[in-house]
Amino acid sequence: xxxxxxxxxxxxxxxxxxxxxxxxxxxxxxxxxxxxxxxxxxxxxxxxxxxxxxxxxxxxxxxxxxxxxxxxxxxxxxxxxxxxxxxxxxxxxxxxxxxxxxxxxxxxxxxxxxxxxxxxxxxxxxxxxxxxxxxxxxxxxxxxxxxxxxxxxxxxxxxxxxxxxxxxxxxxxxxxxxxxxxxxxxxxxxxxxxxxxxxxxxxxxxxxxxxxxxxxxxxxxxxxxxxxxxxxxxxxxxxxxxxxxxxxxxxxxxxxxxxxxxxxxxxxxxxxx
Amino acid sequence: xxxxxxxxxxxxxxxxxxxxxxxxxxxxxxxxxxxxxxxxxxxxxxxxxxxxxxxxxxxxxxxxxxxxxxxxxxxxxxxxxxxxxxxxxxxxxxxxxxxxxxxxxxxxxxxxxxxxxxxxxxxxxxxxxxxxxxxxxxxxxxxxxxxxxxxxxxxxxxxxxxxxxxxxxxxxxxxxxxxxxxxxxxxxxxxxxxxxxxxxxxxxxxxxxxxxxxxxxxxxxxxxxxxxxxxxxxxxxxxxxxxxxxxxxxxxxxxxxxxxxxxxxxxxxxxxx
Amino acid sequence: xxxxxxxxxxxxxxxxxxxxxxxxxxxxxxxxxxxxxxxxxxxxxxxxxxxxxxxxxxxxxxxxxxxxxxxxxxxxxxxxxxxxxxxxxxxxxxxxxxxxxxxxxxxxxxxxxxxxxxxxxxxxxxxxxxxxxxxxxxxxxxxxxxxxxxxxxxxxxxxxxxxxxxxxxxxxxxxxxxxxxxxxxxxxxxxxxxxxxxxxxxxxxxxxxxxxxxxxxxxxxxxxxxxxxxxxxxxxxxxxxxxxxxxxxxxxxxxxxxxxxxxxxxxxxxxxx
Numbered sequence: 001x002x003x004x005x006x007x008x009x010x011x012x013x014x015x016x017x018x019x020x021x022x023x024x025x026x027x028x029x030x031x032x033x034x035x036x037x038x039x040x041x042x043x044x045x046x047x048x049x050x051x052x053x054x055x056x057x058x059x060x061x062x063x064x065x066x067x068x069x070x071x072x073x074x075x076x077x078x079x080x081x082x083x084x085x086x087x088x089x090x091x092x093x094x095x096x097x098x099x100x101x102x103x104x105x106x107x108x109x110x111x112x113x114x115x116x117x118x119x120x121x122x123x124x125x126x127x128x129x130x131x132x133x134x135x136x137x138x139x140x141x142x143x144x145x146x147x148x149x150x151x152x153x154x155x156x157x158x159x160x161x162x163x164x165x166x167x168x169x170x171x172x173x174x175x176x177x178x179x180x181x182x183x184x185x186x187x188x189x190x191x192x193x194x195x196x197x198x199x200x201x202x203x204x205x206x207x208x209x210x211x212x213x214x215x216x217x218x219x220x221x222x223x224x225x226x227x228x229x230x231x232x233x234x235x236x237x238x239x240x241x242x243x244x245x246x247x248x249x250x251x252x253x254x255x256x257x258x259x260x261x262x263x264x265x266x267x268x269x270x271x272x273x
Numbered sequence: 274x275x276x277x278x279x280x281x282x283x284x285x286x287x288x289x290x291x292x293x294x295x296x297x298x299x300x301x302x303x304x305x306x307x308x309x310x311x312x313x314x315x316x317x318x319x320x321x322x323x324x325x326x327x328x329x330x331x332x333x334x335x336x337x338x339x340x341x342x343x344x345x346x347x348x349x350x351x352x353x354x355x356x357x358x359x360x361x362x363x364x365x366x367x368x369x370x371x372x373x374x375x376x377x378x379x380x381x382x383x384x385x386x387x388x389x390x391x392x393x394x395x396x397x398x399x400x401x402x403x404x405x406x407x408x409x410x411x412x413x414x415x416x417x418x419x420x421x422x423x424x425x426x427x428x429x430x431x432x433x434x435x436x437x438x439x440x441x442x443x444x445x446x447x448x449x450x451x452x453x454x455x456x457x458x459x460x461x462x463x464x465x466x467x468x469x470x471x472x473x474x475x476x477x478x479x480x481x482x483x484x485x486x487x488x489x490x491x492x493x494x495x496x497x498x499x500x501x502x503x504x505x506x507x508x509x510x511x512x513x514x515x516x517x518x519x520x521x522x523x524x525x526x527x528x529x530x531x532x533x534x535x536x537x538x539x540x541x542x543x544x545x546x
Numbered sequence: 547x548x549x550x551x552x553x554x555x556x557x558x559x560x561x562x563x564x565x566x567x568x569x570x571x572x573x574x575x576x577x578x579x580x581x582x583x584x585x586x587x588x589x590x591x592x593x594x595x596x597x598x599x600x601x602x603x604x605x606x607x608x609x610x611x612x613x614x615x616x617x618x619x620x621x622x623x624x625x626x627x628x629x630x631x632x633x634x635x636x637x638x639x640x641x642x643x644x645x646x647x648x649x650x651x652x653x654x655x656x657x658x659x660x661x662x663x664x665x666x667x668x669x670x671x672x673x674x675x676x677x678x679x680x681x682x683x684x685x686x687x688x689x690x691x692x693x694x695x696x697x698x699x700x701x702x703x704x705x706x707x708x709x710x711x712x713x714x715x716x717x718x719x720x721x722x723x724x725x726x727x728x729x730x731x732x733x734x735x736x737x738x739x740x741x742x743x744x745x746x747x748x749x750x751x752x753x754x755x756x757x758x759x760x761x762x763x764x765x766x767x768x769x770x771x772x773x774x775x776x777x778x779x780x781x782x783x784x785x786x787x788x789x790x791x792x793x794x795x796x797x798x799x800x801x802x803x804x805x806x807x808x809x810x811x812x813x814x815x816x817x818x819x
Binding site: 528 | 567572609612613644645682742743788790792796
Binding site: 022025026029030033034038039040041042043044046047050051054068234238249250251252253254255256257258 | 294295296297299300336337338339340366369370371372373410467468469470515516517518519520522523
């Protein structure tokens, strides 16, 4: 039941350590608070081992990586692994630069990741060593469509089998796969791509959801992805004439505050393959 | 009169130098503008002496401290001290990591601070060398309540006497104490804790208020704390069904723009002990 | 036609690389998305050459410069110059510290800049090696007024002739000048100065507009400046009683989403001198 994943987050209020980019960090913090979790940010190598130790999960996002934050990701990642904490990788812009691609691949290869969440171009870069890119956005050549859905479901499952991580590929159609099961999710609105950071927010939410639902991690990831999409639908329905991406951003966060298990059960649009 | 503190900020438009975290920095800047002050951010060690020299106050916030920003805090702090500027310390996450605890204690011990503002867990960490922590949020075991209020008032006064700084402990009940006087403040809403950065915003406001009211600093701190709480009440009253923490954040900042001396006099809920 | 500049941005969706400050970076990203462009942020010296290579324009903003981001600005700037990309400099706080002044002047002297955009105090600092400053805001002693307008138009043209860059001086009256032509623009609202980062947002927009309109760069800069001012007017007209700078910020971004070529043609208030 996806709905129960929502409730466990609100009940257990998981503390999530985020090493994330400075573009969308405020929205990530507010998204975590909105879903009932608690955020903490720290990216100083000398600080992160202590901080990640008191948390339940670690959200690694390379959106504005630098040498110091990469060093912090390694220390935090290894500490979190040693403690059995949840670790998520959001490979923002993998494929757009050598540093991003290499950093993401090394983190993927050497850390034990619970979840990898990215757009299709980023995930293809990690899986295939290639993939086109349009900066931090997915290239349209890569899009998951109804036409290539079977192939993409297989791809997601195979990548999960190879990495041992749950794979979340988000876009017009979202895929959440472990090696055996793939949730195909059709929540969300295309207008969400006109707001910076909905993907980063989702990575924060997913981390919290997996921390709070250790017995059913794949379902927890799917619940978070459905929740974000549903919040996008509710936020869009609440937009007034003349409102645009800034107000839409706020209304999505507002909606996350109010979605409970029952609303998610009713609003989630997915099939399992 | 708390109300006059509001008016002097709007009249004198104090320039505040912030070395603060990248999570809530935008809200801190907008909060300072909302109250009539002017913000500037700089955390490069080679830049901060010049920047702090043209300001009236310095707001030190260790929320996402790193080695470079710690070095900048020392240079800026010593420069501000030499110039007789107002200096505030916001020890975000003290108690949550060795680096945060040690940095906050060293800044407290070696700089002349006008104000220390934090939650009760952070302040206990600085005062007692211990204190439980839940990341950047106060641990419920530490909370100031009606039951332990006398004891906490004495604690706040004693800590102020020891440090020479005005101490602001914010939570459900806020305390603002110098060695002799303690304002017990009951403005605010519990929902403010679902927004990231209301404490950081308050530290910016407090710095501006003390700069603008050098003759009555404790009262100025109390005025800023009441103002933030009152803005939280006004913002909450303006929330519509379905709105959540993102819109609430905006409505609090909006309210700060409109609170004048008379509104604060009427809305402030405090007693002096 | 200013309006056609709006349409080309929406059609071509230029990718803009921003090395910018962490105070207003989220708003810059959302402003670029609102106008139809696509933002990417990167300030790690080892990352920026790759990132800027896939973009059309580079927006250099020294608002929270540090040694690492300055190094990144040089690498990205030289790469962008070698590739013939658009480069804009926003000299935030030039005049407020030696590091800011020197960095801005060196970038101006050694890079080929397409646009320099700042407030009058910052531009005077670059042009004359002096200029008063009030932190990151213009000093009132420097303001462009109806009285000194002829003189300031000549100053802007001369500075453009000297630097080879289009010069955009923004304030109550905005000037956009190349060596021969100066747009005098009277869009906007004074209340925009109570929001942090409207200037930073504008620099992002200007970069995108010049990338999308290579054949008429000065007009493109003027179009972006008119658009930002018009968005400020529309956003202000939509404010409700009790709303303040936070909601105003959102309404301006919202307005940018909706302004098309026809609206800009009708709403732009400018003369050419």
